Amino acid sequence: MKAAVLRDDQERFSVEEVAVDGVGAHELLIQTAAAGLCHSDLYHLRGVFDIPRPTILGHESAGVVLEVGSEVEGFAVGDHVITCLATFCGRCERCLSGRSYLCAGTHSQRAPGARPRLHQDDAEIHQFLNVSSFAEQLLVHESAAVRITKDMPLDLAALIGCGVTTGLGAxxxxxxxxxxxxxxxxxxxxxxxxxxxxxxxxxxxxxxxxxxxxxxxxxxxxxxxxxxxxxxxxxxxxxxxxxxxxxxxxxxxxxxxxxxxxxxxxxxxxxxxxxxxxxxxxxxxxxxxxxxxxxxxxxxxxYMGAQNFRVAMPRHVELFLSGQLLLEEMVSSRIGLDGIDDAFDAMEAGRAVRDLVIF
Ligand SMILES: [Zn+2]
Ligand SMILES: [Zn+2]
Structure with a gap:
């Protein structure tokens, strides 16, 4: 698949071929429909926060389920989903006290030493915030996705994956x-x-x-x-x-x-x-x-709207479908993977509200 890869010390992306590993027992493979550019991506792009590179940024996306891991319940091939970085284990103190958006678990990553989800030959491409959205496919833990109604346009659904849910929930x-x-x-x-x-x-x-x-x-x-x-x-x-x-x-x-x-x-x-x-x-x-x-x-x-996204995002979809939540109005531009650099420049200059990568 094609993805916008960010390499060591670089502030520009290069669109490259990246391999996706086989689907693990608790994982979903998703065909990306759209991905939003979020301000926190920009911080990581500019090196404000240290993250392992090479990586694929992006953490606000929606798409269609292509493959479902053997132990996954509640998802089927063809489901429309929104992804979310706020994965939850359901077992830790934060999850059990109703604050799953602060889950401390590391369950959503593959075990140390296991094959990476994303790679080029033998070299790992690090997954960013459990998602890595600027890519044609997403291989994620099942707790990084929520099923939504097919009435919802998938491009606008991507916006609900981070910014909209964070703002509404706050x-x-x-x-x-x-x-x-x-x-x-x-x-x-x-x-x-x-x-x-x-x-x-x-x-x-x-x-x-x-x-x-x-x-x-x-x-x-x-x-x-x-x-x-x-x-x-x-x-x-x-x-x-x-x-x-x-x-x-x-x-x-x-x-x-x-x-x-x-x-x-x-x-x-x-x-x-x-x-x-x-x-x-x-x-x-x-x-x-x-x-x-x-x-x-x-x-x-x-943080992340202080809610479990599996509950919140379908509600936010309903708010859109009933005409109360306006999403098209927030879209500055629709771009391809090769337009991300320019879009981040525009965001940094304060010119853009939300840019959407359409696959
Ligand atoms: Zn975000
Ligand atoms: Zn937890």
């Missing part, structure tokens, strides 16, 4: 926005736009979209924002407090930068909650005014 499960509450969302990328939609679906009153790229406000408004703040011109926290006469009930930070995390807390009304969703590079810290917390404000994180 609002539904962690922030738990109630009807009429005010919400600010800092960062109008894939996760931020999904958080805006979740706020709208939850019945929020004012929904304030914040970004440094004013060209993103069109789509932010289309999917639910009632107000916008151009953070390249105004202090975000100050503008939010001014617009709301004292601050918002919820601020969702979907950038992953120290300054925006501080702004999220400082934009809150008394009793408000800041939910940090953006991926912040390890070692980064941000200042917190302790006095703000005393007035019953809360600062929290939310």
């Amino acid at each position: 609002v539904f499960n962690k922030a738990q926005v109630r009807p009429g509450e005010t919400v600010a969302v800092i960062g109008c990328g894939g996760i931020g736009l999904s958080a805006i939609q979740a706020a709208r679906i939850s019945g929020a009153g004012r929904i304030i979209a914040v970004d440094r790229q004013p060209d993103k406000f069109d789509v932010a408004t289309k999917v639910g924002a009632t107000d916008v703040v151009d953070a390249s011109r105004y202090d975000a926290a100050e503008a939010i407090r001014e617009l709301t006469g004292g601050g918002v009930d919820h601020c969702i930070e979907a950038v992953g930068a120290p300054a925006t995390a501080t702004a999220a807390l400082e934009s809150l009304a008394v009793g408000g909650t800041a939910t940090i969703v953006g991926l912040m590079p390890s070692g980064k810290t941000f200042p917190v005014q302790g006095r703000l917390l005393l007035d019953d404000r809360r600062l929290q994180g939310a």
